[in-house]
Amino acid sequence: MTVEERFLNAFRPAMQGCYCADFSRAATDAKGKVKPVYSAIHRSPTAEDVLRHLSGERGLLFIPVDTEGRCQFAAIDIDDYKLDIPRLLWELSKRGYRCVVARSKSGGAHIYFFFQGAQNAWEVREWLVSVAADLGRAGDEIFPKQDTVNSGGEDLGNGINLPYFGDARNTALAEDGRALTLEEFLTRIEEVRMPGLPRAELSGGSSTQAQAAAEALLPVWLDSHRNDLSLELLGWLCRKGLHELGDSIIEELKTRGGGTNVLNSTEVQKRLDKGGRVPGLPRLTEHIASLASDGAAAAAILTALQKACGLQEKPKAPAAPYPIVSARDFVAMPLTARTSLVKSVLLSRSLAEIHAWRGIGKTWIAMILARCLAMAQPFLHPDWTVADKHRVLFVDGEMAAIDLQDRFKMLGPVPERLDIMVSEFLWGAEGQGLILNDLDHQVRFRATLQKLEAEGRRPEVIFFDNLSSLTSGIDENSNSEQDELLAFFRQLRHDGYTVIFVHHDGKGGVQRGASRREDFLDLVIHLEKPKAKKGAEEGDAEEVGPLEPKFRFEFTKTRGRAPNPSSFMLELVTDELGNLTTAMEGVSRKSRAQKIEQKEYVLRYIAQNDGKVTRTDVMKQFELSKTTANEHVTKLIKAGWLSGAAGPLRATPAGANRLGRLWPDEDYL
Numbered sequence: 001m002t003v004e005e006r007f008l009n010a011f012r013p014a015m016q017g018c019y020c021a022d023f024s025r026a027a028t029d030a031k032g033k034v035k036p037v038y039s040a041i042h043r044s045p046t047a048e049d050v051l052r053h054l055s056g057e058r059g060l061l062f063i064p065v066d067t068e069g070r071c072q073f074a075a076i077d078i079d080d081y082k083l084d085i086p087r088l089l090w091e092l093s094k095r096g097y098r099c100v101v102a103r104s105k106s107g108g109a110h111i112y113f114f115f116q117g118a119q120n121a122w123e124v125r126e127w128l129v130s131v132a133a134d135l136g137r138a139g140d141e142i143f144p145k146q147d148t149v150n151s152g153g154e155d156l157g158n159g160i161n162l163p164y165f166g167d168a169r170n171t172a173l174a175e176d177g178r179a180l181t182l183e184e185f186l187t188r189i190e191e192v193r194m195p196g197l198p199r200a201e202l203s204g205g206s207s208t209q210a211q212a213a214a215e216a217l218l219p220v221w222l223d224s225h226r227n228d229l230s231l232e233l234l235g236w237l238c239r240k241g242l243h244e245l246g247d248s249i250i251e252e253l254k255t256r257g258g259g260t261n262v263l264n265s266t267e268v269q270k271r272l273d274k275g276g277r278v279p280g281l282p283r284l285t286e287h288i289a290s291l292a293s294d295g296a297a298a299a300a301i302l303t304a305l306q307k308a309c310g311l312q313e314k315p316k317a318p319a320a321p322y323p324i325v326s327a328r329d330f331v332a333m334p335l336t337a338r339t340s341l342v343k344s345v346l347l348s349r350s351l352a353e354i355h356a357w358r359g360i361g362k363t364w365i366a367m368i369l370a371r372c373l374a375m376a377q378p379f380l381h382p383d384w385t386v387a388d389k390h391r392v393l394f395v396d397g398e399m400a401a402i403d404l405q406d407r408f409k410m411l412g413p414v415p416e417r418l419d420i421m422v423s424e425f426l427w428g429a430e431g432q433g434l435i436l437n438d439l440d441h442q443v444r445f446r447a448t449l450q451k452l453e454a455e456g457r458r459p460e461v462i463f464f465d466n467l468s469s470l471t472s473g474i475d476e477n478s479n480s481e482q483d484e485l486l487a488f489f490r491q492l493r494h495d496g497y498t499v500i501f502v503h504h505d506g507k508g509g510v511q512r513g514a515s516r517r518e519d520f521l522d523l524v525i526h527l528e529k530p531k532a533k534k535g536a537e538e539g540d541a542e543e544v545g546p547l548e549p550k551f552r553f554e555f556t557k558t559r560g561r562a563p564n565p566s567s568f569m570l571e572l573v574t575d576e577l578g579n580l581t582t583a584m585e586g587v588s589r590k591s592r593a594q595k596i597e598q599k600e601y602v603l604r605y606i607a608q609n610d611g612k613v614t615r616t617d618v619m620k621q622f623e624l625s626k627t628t629a630n631e632h633v634t635k636l637i638k639a640g641w642l643s644g645a646a647g648p649l650r651a652t653p654a655g656a657n658r659l660g661r662l663w664p665d666e667d668y669l
Contacts, residue, residue, distance in 0.1 A: 003182065004047035004054065007164075010114070010189045012072040013062035016149065017156040018045040020052075021059030023105075023165075033079060034106045040156055054182070056166020059105075061159030069148030070118035074125075075160050076132050077141040081107040082429035086177050086451065087444060091135055093175050098192040100185065102163035102172040110160065112172075114193040122147040123197055134310060136440075138241040209245055212308035214252035216301050220291040221257040230262040232284035237309065238268050239280060239438060239472075245309065272432075278472065280438070282483075341373060341461065341498060343385045344563045345555075348460065349493050351520055355503040355511040356527035361549045362502050363399075364572055365527065366463050367411060368582060369500070370394050373461055374415035375623060377598070380553070380570065380582055384563065393452070393459035395421040397433060397469035412579035416623050419457060421448075423469070436464065437471045437485045449497075462492065466502040486520055524557035530569065598622070599632040603641055604659055607651035614648060 001009070018041050026036040036059060041049070045062065053060035064071040078088075088109060089101060100112045113128075121144045128142040145158040163170045164182050172185040180188060220229065230250055237246035243265040250262055271278045285302060292298035325333075338347045346352065356362040372379040376389045392415075396404055401424040408414055423433050435441045452458055464470055471485060492499050503511055511518065511526075518524060530550055554567040569585035605621055606613045619629035633649065636642035641655030651659065659666070 002047060003186075004050040006186050007050045007054070007182075008045065008047055010186050011062050011162075012114075013045060014064060014066035014071070014149075014157065015044040016063070016067055017042045018049065018063060019061035019156070019159040020049070021061060021161065023059055028106075033081075042156070053162060053165055059165050060162050062162060063144075063149075063157040063159045065121040065144035065146055065149060065157050066118075067149055068118075069121045071121045071124055071144050072115050072118050074113045074115075074128055075143045076111040076128060076135075076137065077104065077143065077160060078109045078111070078137060079104070079106065079141070080109075080429075083108055085109055085173065087447065088135070089173065089175055089177060090447060095134065097131065098194055100172050100188050100192060102185075103170045105161055105165065105170050110163070112189075114189050115197070116193055116195045119197050127197055130310065133240070133242050133245070136241045138243070209308050209310065210248035210252045213245075213249045213305055214256055216304035216308060217249070217253060218257055219293075219297070219301065220288055221253050222291065223258075225287070225291060226253075226257075226262050229284070229287060231268065232279045232281075232287055234263060234265050234268040235272075235278040236280040236284055238265055238272060238278070239435075240440075242309065243269065272472065280472075341386065341390060342369075342379045343383065343387070344561075345379065345384050346498070346523060348498055349496055350498045350500075350522040351489055351493055352498070352500040352523035352525070353503055353511065353518070353521055354500065354525045354527070355505055356551070357505040357529065359549075360527045360529060360551050361572060362527055363465055364407070364549075364580075365525070365553075366465050366500065366502050367394070367407060370418060370461070370463055371411055371415055374417040375413075377601070380584055381563075389415075389417050390460040391417045391419070391457060392461045392463070393419050393421065394463045394465070395434065395470070396423045396465055398423060398466065400424055410580045412581075413622075413624050413628065419452070419459065434470055435472045436467075436488060442488050449495075459497065461498040461500065464499070464501040466504065468504055490520060518557065521557060522559045523555070526554045526556045527570075528552050528554070599635055600658070600662060602629075602632045603636055603651060603655055604663065606642065606649045607656060607659055611648050611650055618649075 019038050020041060021036040021038050023034075023036045026034050028034050038061070045060065049058075049060050052058045062073075064073055064075070085101070085103070088111075092099060092101065092111070097111075098113070100114075102110050102112065104110050125142060125144060125147065129138075132138055132140050132142065143158065143160045149155055149157040161170075163172055164185070171179040172188065174180055174184075174188075217229070217233070230253075233249065234246040237243070237249075246265045246268075250264065254262070268278055285298075288301050289295070289298040292301060338349055340346075341348055341350075354362050354366055369379055370392045371377070372386050373390045374392045376386045378385045399407075401422050404420070404422060404424075408420075421434070426433050434445065436445075449458070489499050489501075505511060505526075505528075511524075528551060530552060550569060550571040552567065553570040555562055558566075571583045572580055573583045574580055602618055602622065605618070609617075615626075615629055615633055618624065618633060619626055622629070624632070633642065636655070637645055639654075641652055641658055643650050643652050
């Protein structure tokens, strides 16, 4: 059997016809979708048609459904050209779906399902809707698009573009994301081909699910609690993409238990889109527990509800005993020591918080700390040094991309070891941002960290800015609703990451929300407005400019000895190169003995590598532009601290003397 014949036999398309595609006259629309010129072929597809497709002469589209309403292959067509395909492959594998994923002609994806025997198209379509919803892709196109097509009519049914056209840019993918050869693709189809429709997963439609879910919830569907319960239920299901199912459950409940004054999914989604508080499963669980007659009844309701919605958790493995170690063995263990990231301030594997009232400067401080860690520069105080460069991931939750870009530009040279997750890009690609208290988002974020590690970009420090914009549907004043978020942060710390998050102050001048959050933190930094000048009304704060804010910086919690000083005034100012930097109370920017400047670190680097450093080396070591590197070298030569204007750079005796005063514990003479 030839490859073309095997390809045709693998799909087993409908025989009433097919379509061909002329890509030489293709156009691309505003969304990036490639649109060739299609024409219908009113005969059965042949091996010759497949050969022309594989050679790139003429594209081929197969029709799944035949004139008897039967089909032997099906597909979900994802027209999302920023799709995270590795994530999709992971989701399909996790859920156990037997399928093959191929890149589409425009850069999206087709998820193909294959059956050993012909299936009823209407059942396949119904099943595909539930699969798409389970993947969070509710609303994507599914094939077959019809339950049946008329025999002998002009309407052949809708066809789907096939993979491996021409240069095979639209190849199928292995579970690890590797492109499959055509031979591997054909073999893979037979490996995943299903004997029939997975009846255990066939929901029977949202009506069956809704009836079962309504039956479970009916015992707690009480007059005084209907609206709250509907909000919590719809909030949970809307985040899963199951809007229609949520509305169907509410309609069933209204029919069985009365009550019309309840929300619908459209109202809940509007709240979500506006960033409003929409509770989810944790609050629904808590609410059901408060309304049920006892704990066992609450557990039964929740289990039945999740099963009806198709979202129940997988059975847990038998309980294993917790590990216990003797004190002697523990003390003798060779544990990895926590290292100093910022001397006297921040250790590795820490949880830290920066909080302040809006507009004080907390994002600026977070950005400055991120740059210092990535570039091995002191943080705020000359003594708070960073010994090595660290990889940093800065997760933005609310700023416009252009504003975020401008801020990083204002701070000077951009560090090579700093990566950014831009919220605007995430919203543009997926229609929602990162939600740290959502378990699915947590799993995906950890997968992102694994991907960075595989690329050699594993961050040592992760910044989240800010907590309010990166959470949703959570009551900040409820300790119980903090649990999923706090568990996620603690897991990141146990995985070896240092986590620093930015948060807002409440009206009382302390961090907003429940107190439990601070219990697990190693370091808490509080920024507040400067005290009012004498003569101002009590409670007023000193007005500060938008680009040069002045505020009080205070370490309000530390594990171990507090940094010295632990509280001081701090101001954002511009340096001689026009970059935004900090001026700390009591440390003059012009005092050479107190404030170490970047060019002095350049001098130190040159002295430590005597006779081996060029200007290009300086530029690479400190991640500077060519202009800035030359400015530093020129200033050092003019000061008499450096020689080598026309060759390798060397510290002069005067330069060594200067270094000795700045770093008395090191020998430069």
